[in-house]
Amino acid sequence: MSSILIIGAGPTGLGAAHRLRGLGLENWHLFESTEQIGGLSASFVDDHGFTWDVGGHVLFSHYDYFDRVVEEALDGAWYEHQRECWVRIRETWVPYPFQNNIRHLPPDALEECLAGLKGLAGSPSLAANFREWMDRVFGAGIVKHFMEPYNRKVWGVPLHEMSREWIGERVSVIDLARIEKNIAEKTDDVNWGPNNTFKFPHKGGTGAIFSSIATRFQDRISFSHELTEVNLAARELGFSNGRRERYDSLITTIPLDIFIGLCRDVPESVREAASRLVHNSGLIVGIGVEGERRDSKCWMYFPEDNCPFYRVTNFHNYSPWNVPNGDTSRFFSLMCETTSSPHKPVNRAEIVETTIQGLINAGMLTESERERIISRYVIDIPYSYPVPTVGRDEALAVINPFLESQGVYSRGRFGAWKYEVGNMDHSFMQGVEVADRILNGADEPTVTGKGGDR
Template sequence: MTVTQPDTSVDVLVIGAGPTGLGAAKRLHQIDEPSWLIVDANETPGGLASTDVTPEGFLFDVGGHVIFSHYKYFDDCINEALPNEDDWYSHQRISYVRCKDLWVPYPFQNNISMLPKEEQIKCIDGMIDAALEHRVANTKPKDFDEWIVRMMGTGIADLFMRPYNYKVWAVPTTKMQCQWLGERVAAPNLKAVTKNVILQKTAGNWGPNATFRFPARGGTGAIWIAVANTLPKKNTRFGSHGAVTKVDAEKKIVTFKDGSTVGYERLISTMAVDHLAEKMGDKELGQLSSGLFYSSTHVIGIGIRGERPERIGDKCWLYFPEDNCPFYRATIFSNYSPNNQPAASKKLATLQLADGSKPASSEPKDGPYWSIMLEVSESAMKPVDHATLLQDCIQGLVNTSMLKPGDEVVSTYHRRFDHGYPTPTLEREGVLTELLPKLQAKDIYSRGRFGSWRYEVGNQDHSFMLGAEAVDNIVSGSVELTLNYHDFVNTRVNNERRLVDGAQFFKSKKGIRSGDKPFRP
């Protein structure tokens, strides 16, 4: 049956209740006009920033998430949602790279002083060669691999950067561009590194997430549930009647799994843009989006009985470039909040010992408990054995001295996300510069981690602002800084900007226009 009139209509329809969709909805709610609706196929908001709970009571985020922000507006919104001091824990990042059976402080390239002497020499040699080459180079690196060699040399490239990034992205570094890097990769200072090698010192904390916040209760997902709770219920539609089955861009009608339809003037879609093209039934856009590459992510959670061991201490997240484990990153999730695992008084049975053997007794016993969360990437270039991955990861924890063979595993978690990382391949910009404008010409704003496919603005704060700024572009023509100027928004100088609250907007027969106080950077 061809739908001619939708069941209901709104000025702005938002698909997806992850950080991007909630950012758009929050901004629409603040504006109070035009009419709007946010929908999601899941009953619980959060998307790729949600949190799962195992039957035993261990919490695991669906990936490694922490809160650090480039925007005061983002801070204001999450502080409104979780306003109390005891809603949060604040942490200093304590991160290491596991290499040559040693813990090298993060970032690796600034702390080669911790490596064996032979490896130090290789790294320093490579850095000197890179520095000399950099002085005479008159072209930009053609790909990520060339950027690594030019900035750090072949020693660091072979020891850490190449193997680690392959484990993360599931493609070789030669197939990735380097415009996305910005603040995400520290370029080493040769003089400082050499000084630290001679003095056997480590470098201090680096990067935008050297300090971070984490919710006291409910994991990262609790943030987005709380943000969603600040929105009026009449403007939300979650669950099966929020599952999109079709997007008719010509008629501006979205059809849902339950058969209901919603018309719109503008559509903000946070679903993966390749899935959006499929829902639209648009062969041209589908062909375009097929040029975008992504990796899948497996999140593995391990709950362990016992006091947190001294070897774990206050570590936050850890990096693993070597092939003695399948995971590229481990998060000591129990260190983020004491509420991320069950109380010590809860009696749990031992499922297995870390070496894979059966426990002497299956009788439930008291805690205390602690937990580790692992991430494993997958692609056609880097396949994963799903059936053995959980056990392979537990063995990898033993191989890297994270667990002792006799440690008691009391809970396990494994969830795969088909779209895990939007890969900044060499072809990406060519696709996006054609694909996103074609969608916007149809009044569809494709935004978010996989909606706009830009990893460099894919953190929670970025994603939230992609939604908020899309709304301001719709109503006032404001520039979408996060989408278009990632180098600008990722600088600390940008940390003070807010979106104007209380702007007045009104509708016209031709669409939505702005009133006063549009956002300007």
């Protein structure tokens, strides 16, 4: 019987493991470099009793399969929320999506945005890159006030180096008549998007989902196994603790460029292609405060340069158990996300204090609340987003056929290097689908972009 090894206990590795177990396969095993389940979807409890996620995750799904797995894992122990999302700009709040709700802007900015919309020219489908696409879809005003500064903060790369093919359902495009109607009738337009409702576990943060899934096959997971060498010819792995394992098929979820660097005898063309893959890094700063915060917002976007972060989550609103003893009358928590990259360096030693000052600058904290901060928690993420650059698909077209010819399947947010299918549900299903492919020759609609819900 052929052996299948899995590297990484994040959503993709767990999706593959769940599927292999469900199909009754015996000869498989999963290796994780840390002691933690969940990868980029893990959660942590700090010394003060606050729970923090690795970024602002919300649970929504495109797949019946994933929904069933989550329902079994949580057994009904979740909260369901209506998304309330805002943009902080020009000292006011604009409901998300920004482009549908520009009526909230000051008059000068509103006029600039409308003028840009009315002067749109050129087909978005002919745009050469993401920056050009923004100009053709949103016009100069919206690009100036929101799209350009916000995306620069998120991605940390020059926007003309990004492709436009990744966008899909992630950006609400323009309907000028609808926007003018919203302005005239003074109505908000906030229901766009796949995550306008979402779930969140009662306790344990997002990581509780994946910890529960993993309990079904805990005996098949080896922790503290950092991959250090891949002998493709021999189909053998080496780990930092000296362990060596042979495989027939390998599912790897670690960053693709790192994996290629661990492999022996890789063609120079593959190494060169891997060197062209671009990612950014992230810093999650959790600020736990003593006091009550009455603010129904879920998460907020910050395009301006008076703060380092691009997004802040009222994390206490997701679950009361994200604060000590579940007591939101005594505590609240703000989870702040900042991007770092070679184009956008961040001083890690000062990130906590610059974050706190940014919260005050943006009206999220008062000076008196600064004095009541009791938790300052930092999660440093070396690989945060795989950037969909103009040359990404060309690079992947060199790397993946070679790896798969060697029995290696690189999947997941950084394994597949496809941001557009890097949500938790997408990532989990990449694992499910690649397991089906290895065993049954099935298609992989998520990673190829050729399928719908399943």
